Amino acid sequence: MSALTLDAVGHAYLGRTILEDIDLTVAPGEIVALVGPSGCGKSTLAHIAAGLTTPRTGRVGRGYARHAMIFQDPALLPWATAAGNIDYALKLAGVARRDRGDRIAQAAGAVALEPDDLEKYPVELSGGMRQRAAIARALAVRPDFIFFDEPFTALDVALRRRMQDLVIATCAAGHVSGLFITHDLAEAARLAHRIAVLDTKGRGILGQRALAGAPADRSDEAVFAWVQAALRRNPLFRHIHDVDERQIA
Amino acid sequence: MPSLTRRPLHHRLADRAGRVLEFLWSGWAGLAALCLLAAAWQAGHEAYGPFILTSPLDTVQAVGALAADPEAWAIGGLTLQRAITGFALVAAAGTALGVAAGYSPATLRLAGPLITVLMGVPPIAWIVLAMIWFGGSDATVRAVILISALPVVFLGAARGITTRDRTLDRMAEAFGAGPVRRFLTVGLRQTTTTLFPAFALALGTAFKVAVMAELLANAGGIGGALADARINLDIAQALAWVTVSVALLIAVEYTLVHPAKAEIDRWRRAAQPWGVKR
Numbered sequence A: 001m002s003a004l005t006l007d008a009v010g011h012a013y014l015g016r017t018i019l020e021d022i023d024l025t026v027a028p029g030e031i032v033a034l035v036g037p038s039g040c041g042k043s044t045l046a047h048i049a050a051g052l053t054t055p056r057t058g059r060v061g062r063g064y065a066r067h068a069m070i071f072q073d074p075a076l077l078p079w080a081t082a083a084g085n086i087d088y089a090l091k092l093a094g095v096a097r098r099d100r101g102d103r104i105a106q107a108a109g110a111v112a113l114e115p116d117d118l119e120k121y122p123v124e125l126s127g128g129m130r131q132r133a134a135i136a137r138a139l140a141v142r143p144d145f146i147f148f149d150e151p152f153t154a155l156d157v158a159l160r161r162r163m164q165d166l167v168i169a170t171c172a173a174g175h176v177s178g179l180f181i182t183h184d185l186a187e188a189a190r191l192a193h194r195i196a197v198l199d200t201k202g203r204g205i206l207g208q209r210a211l212a213g214a215p216a217d218r219s220d221e222a223v224f225a226w227v228q229a230a231l232r233r234n235p236l237f238r239h240i241h242d243v244d245e246r247q248i249a
Numbered sequence B: 001m002p003s004l005t006r007r008p009l010h011h012r013l014a015d016r017a018g019r020v021l022e023f024l025w026s027g028w029a030g031l032a033a034l035c036l037l038a039a040a041w042q043a044g045h046e047a048y049g050p051f052i053l054t055s056p057l058d059t060v061q062a063v064g065a066l067a068a069d070p071e072a073w074a075i076g077g078l079t080l081q082r083a084i085t086g087f088a089l090v091a092a093a094g095t096a097l098g099v100a101a102g103y104s105p106a107t108l109r110l111a112g113p114l115i116t117v118l119m120g121v122p123p124i125a126w127i128v129l130a131m132i133w134f135g136g137s138d139a140t141v142r143a144v145i146l147i148s149a150l151p152v153v154f155l156g157a158a159r160g161i162t163t164r165d166r167t168l169d170r171m172a173e174a175f176g177a178g179p180v181r182r183f184l185t186v187g188l189r190q191t192t193t194t195l196f197p198a199f200a201l202a203l204g205t206a207f208k209v210a211v212m213a214e215l216l217a218n219a220g221g222i223g224g225a226l227a228d229a230r231i232n233l234d235i236a237q238a239l240a241w242v243t244v245s246v247a248l249l250i251a252v253e254y255t256l257v258h259p260a261k262a263e264i265d266r267w268r269r270a271a272q273p274w275g276v277k278r
Helices: A042-049 A082-092 A097-110 A127-140 A157-174 A185-191 A220-233 B009-025 B027-048 B056-067 B070-103 B105-120 B123-134 B138-162 B166-174 B179-190 B192-217 B221-231 B235-264 B266-271
Strands: A004-013 A016-026 A031-035 A057-062 A067-070 A145-149 A177-182 A194-198 A205-210
Touching: A004 A042, A016 A031, A016 A042, A016 A177, A016 A205, A031 A042, A031 A185, A042 A145, A042 A177, A067 A127, A067 B166, A082 A097, A082 A127, A097 A127, A127 A157, A157 A177, A157 A185, A177 A185, A185 A194, A185 A220, B009 B027, B009 B235, B027 B056, B056 B070, B056 B235, B070 B105, B070 B138, B070 B179, B070 B192, B070 B221, B070 B235, B105 B138, B123 B138, B123 B192, B138 B179, B138 B192, B166 B179, B179 B192, B192 B221, B192 B235, B221 B235, B235 B266
Parallel strands: A031 A177, A031 A194, A067 A145, A145 A177
Antiparallel strands: A004 A016, A004 A057, A194 A205
16 A cells, blocks of 8 residues: 555645646655646645645545654744754654653754753754754654655755755655655755656646665765756756746745 | 653752843843933922922822821722723633634624724723713723723734744644644744733723723722822822822733743743843
8 A cells, every 4th residue: 555645636726726637656665756846836735645735636545654744944833942842743643741751852863953952942043953853853753654845945055965864864764655845856866766747837747757776875976967867868857947936926 | 861841840940030030130120210200200390399290209108108008908909900800801802802803814804993993982982881881880990991902902812813923833733733732832822922012001001991990980999099189189199199000000010911921932032132131
């Protein structure tokens, strides 16, 4: 059984169709990257898949036990410390209070958050530390599926790479499935087992390409070569860097 | 390893004691402002004479005389009781209605003109109506406080909900929070930014309106005592009651509203630079 199945999903805002006839599956233990230009409906599709938005048409099948989500904005509660934010997700997941301290420490350790950082409010943390706290919050609930909604877009190159390594290691170790939304083909090629390309107008999945080997085993050279070849020779990826500001608005 | 979900009791007590001491230390600015007011008051007294404006010292002495009189305590207590119960009513009703309207744009649009009408009617008009409806009772004072301060609390609560950070709602939903839990843990918490200033304004309105309604409705309390001072042309007594009224307001604001706000808004202090904190 698939971890996630999108069957003929469509959606519209105020009468304007933004997604139509989307079919996509994610197998257990697989990370699928969904790429496409800004404004093509990737985030809306992730929200539909995660149950945050009800699709206008089609069906969503979820074969996993628990999901978590990492947003582009860390979306941390400003009135709670980093530990309090992780604890919030654990409370919602119904984890007993006596276990929550250990779970917070484990999740924080996985993303290299120090105990001192855990006592700080989000306003006292840098952008990278906030995103780490958001990742720790997602990991703490021990999901078997994670939705990544362009989580590293706002980070600088070095930090983004460290966060990508963290995701690769976490997903490989925990046999976690995921849907990774990005408009960065290099990021998709580093993290995913398979890349799906969304139509520029959201009218279906244009095509999918599987990448060789597991993300953890892929070298930078192999990723670079694959991306260059895809952009130069594969028409599927021709429009993923197009930007239509009208669609974004 | 220490618990990450709850810090040890002695740490929390030390934090709290530190915050209380910082709060008390910050009182010097308020004292300095009061000294400036007293200086201006003294200048006015020296310019116009004691019949128009008694000196601050004479007023303090009159307040001291009131403090020694058990009947004055009962008068002050009556106004305090009316103002606080009126404030509690308006805080509960305004917050409930404002939150409901905040989640319902159509209701908020409908409520907008009504709020404008309510704000445009002077409290004295409501006092006349309330006197006809309820006579010279507690209900008159509470009803006028409710009607006068409701728009401010309503708008504070509604604005808190409409301007909330919706990404936090989405985050909570993504982690499994239902609508009620999202409201209690995310939505309601975000209203404090606009609700607490509205509460402070409503509390001030509650005291002002309580004294005014008591004076006009002949309902006893500080308003009644002010009416007596007016009849006797006793400026010192009138200013002493005004001082008592303001002191009661400050006492309630700094023992009720500010501690609650400081407790809820602890995280904001983390973002403040050192000079603003102290």
